[in-house]
Amino acid sequence: MARPKVDKIAGTECDFVYGLKRGIPITLGYVPVGFTFGLMVVAGGLSPWVAVFTSMTNLSSAGQFAGIRLLLAGASYLEIMLTTLVINFRYVLMSLSLTQKVDPEISLGQRLICSFGITDETFAVAGVENRRLSFSYLLGLIIGPIIAWSGGTALGGLVSTALPPQLSSAMGIGLYAMFIALITPPAVKARPVLGVILISVSISVVLRYLPLFSFVSAGFRIIIATIVGAGISSWLWPSSDSEPQTVKE
Amino acid sequence: MKGAIANPIIAVLLMAAVTYLTRAIPLTFFRKEIRSPYIKTFFNYMPFAVLGALTFPDVFTATGSVISSVAGCIVAVLLALKGKSMIFVTICAIIAVYIVGFVA
Numbered sequence: 542m543a544r545p546k547v548d549k550i551a552g553t554e555c556d557f558v559y560g561l562k563r564g565i566p567i568t569l570g571y572v573p574v575g576f577t578f579g580l581m582v583v584a585g586g587l588s589p590w591v592a593v594f595t596s597m598t599n600l601s602s603a604g605q606f607a608g609i610r611l612l613l614a615g616a617s618y619l620e621i622m623l624t625t626l627v628i629n630f631r632y633v634l635m636s637l638s639l640t641q642k643v644d645p646e647i648s649l650g651q652r653l654i655c656s657f658g659i660t661d662e663t664f665a666v667a668g669v670e671n672r673r674l675s676f677s678y679l680l681g682l683i684i685g686p687i688i689a690w691s692g693g694t695a696l697g698g699l700v701s702t703a704l705p706p707q708l709s710s711a712m713g714i715g716l717y718a719m720f721i722a723l724i725t726p727p728a729v730k731a732r733p734v735l736g737v738i739l740i741s742v743s744i745s746v747v748l749r750y751l752p753l754f755s756f757v758s759a760g761f762r763i764i765i766a767t768i769v770g771a772g773i774s775s776w777l778w779p780s781s782d783s784e785p786q787t788v789k790e
Numbered sequence: 791m792k793g794a795i796a797n798p799i800i801a802v803l804l805m806a807a808v809t810y811l812t813r814a815i816p817l818t819f820f821r822k823e824i825r826s827p828y829i830k831t832f833f834n835y836m837p838f839a840v841l842g843a844l845t846f847p848d849v850f851t852a853t854g855s856v857i858s859s860v861a862g863c864i865v866a867v868l869l870a871l872k873g874k875s876m877i878f879v880t881i882c883a884i885i886a887v888y889i890v891g892f893v894a
Contacts, residue, residue, distance in 0.1 A: 569877035573884065591798045598806035603844060608805040615795050618804055625805040629812050631840050636816035638833035641824055649818060656814035661844065665837040710854050711888035714862035717849035718883035720841045721863070725870035727838065734838050741839035742846040749847050759848075766843035767836060774839070775831035 560681025563670075567662045568685035570719040572693040574602060577712040579697025580704065581606065585613040589698025596694040600660060600687060602716055604629040607759070627760025631767060635664040642667070643674045651676040658683025665723055733778035741770025853887050862887035 575596055582592035587609075599605040608625045616624075636659055647655070655676065663683055667674055701709070728735040745766040748754045757765070824830065853859045865886040869879045 566876040569875070570880055572877075573880050587798055591802065594799070595802045595805070598802060599809050601809050604809055605805065608801065612795055612798060612801045618796055618801060621796070621801050622804045622808050626808045626812070629809045632809070632812040633816055634836060635840075636813050637820060638836060640817055640820045640822075641830070641833065643817070645821070652818045653814055656817045657810060659813045659817070661837070661841055665841065668833070668837050707891050708888055711858070711862075711884050711891060713852040713854070714849070714859060714866070714883045714887045715880050717845050717852055718862065718866040718880040719876055720845040721849075721866040721883075722870045722874070722876040722879035724838050724841045724845075725867060726873055729871060733835070737835045737838045738842040741842040745843040746847050763840065763843045767839040770839035770843065771832050771835040774835045775828055778831075779827060780831045780834060 556675045556677040557681040560678040560683075561685060562681075563666050564663070564682045564685040567660075567666065567682075568689040570662065570722070571686050571689040572696075573712060573715040574719060575690045575693025576697035577709070577715050578602075578606060578609075579694040579699070580701045580709045580712065582609055582694075583698045583701040584709070585609065587613070589695065589701070592698040593691055593695045596691045600657065600690055601625075601629055601632075602661070603763075606716075624758070624760060627758060628763065630760065630764055631661075632659055634767065635659055635661075635668070638668060639664065639674070642670070643679070644676065647676050655679040655683070658687060660686065662686065662719070662723060669727075733774060733780070736778060737770055737774040740773055741766045744769050853891070855891060858887045858890040861890040 578596060579589060579592045582595065583589055595605050595609065599608070604625050607628050608621050611621045611624055636656065639659065643652075643655070658679065663686060667679065667682060670678075724734075724738055728738055745762055748757050748762045748765060754762075824833075849863045850856055850859045853862065862883040866879050866883040869882055874882075
């Protein structure tokens with residue numbers, strides 16, 4: 542995207558609009574995935590409003606899917622909380638990574654607001670911006686995805702009974718298709734990125750299928766694969782400059 | 791499946807609190823600049839590592855049928871390689887799984 546480098550980091554209206562634009566692909570991608578979540582919750586016997594309430598307060602794909610599945614299976618609060626924590630613990634790494642990119646002038650309140658909108662996808666986009674991240678930019682980036690996630694969930698929850706079961710199970714692929722769309726183009730452009738993905742995927746597959754590692758939960762599997770994958774890659778392919786790879790818009 | 795489940799509202803609020811804290815604590819309280827080039831590179835690579843591990847191998851069991859899941863995955867990868875948008879890739883993958891579900 543040919544956009545002049547902006548040195549000024551203070552929030553401007555232009556930053557907000559730029560953030561909104563960067564969020565459009567995520568916004569569109571969240572509708573079908575949120576929809577699938579709504580379907581799942583209602584199919585499990587809960588009200589569509591519980592589904593919407595979950596999406597509005599959690600805004601986490603894998604985490605809320607897992608949490609609700611446990612809830613429906615009769616798990617305890619502690620189990621539900623711990624699993625959510627483990628699956629979503631990757632946000633700690635993302636949030637930590639973003640501390641290095643946000644405008645240092647951003648206030649405490651603004652940080653508390655932006656934090657809510659950190660997801661795999663918004664992080665993937667914000668994390669590769671070649672500039673300091675202002676509050677306006679972050680707000681613009683997260684607002685569309687937040688609305689789309691809850692809106693998609695509401696739609697899915699409300700039409701769930703009217704939808705043929707084949708179609709609702711087909712929508713299970715949506716979340717992963719979105720992830721694939723996000724990582725493939727940069728992997729084609731930059732060899733090291735492809736390397737990072739191959740390493741982390743290999744670790745994830747090994748941890749998932751080798752009986753030796755059957756004690757590793759899904760959440761920890763993601764965390765281990767991420768840390769080891771990115772760790773080995775940064776050692777194998779140290780980037781000469783700190784310029785991040787570009788994620789497709 | 792057990793008969794009684796926990797109160798959904800309480801469970802959802804607990805999930806929300808835990809999730810929000812993982813996002814908010816670092817961004818709010820950690821203000822130091824990290825200088826190590828290794829850690830900077832690590833942070834640049836992280837999004838790709840997370841998304842890769844989240845996708846594989848789970849994508850192959852996403853739809854309840856391995857065959858249709860693999861079909862959807864292949865369609866998604868091919869379209870993503872062509873640089874198609876996220877929404878287009880997502881919807882085409884869903885359609886592919888739906889069609890293969892009837893055939894297979």
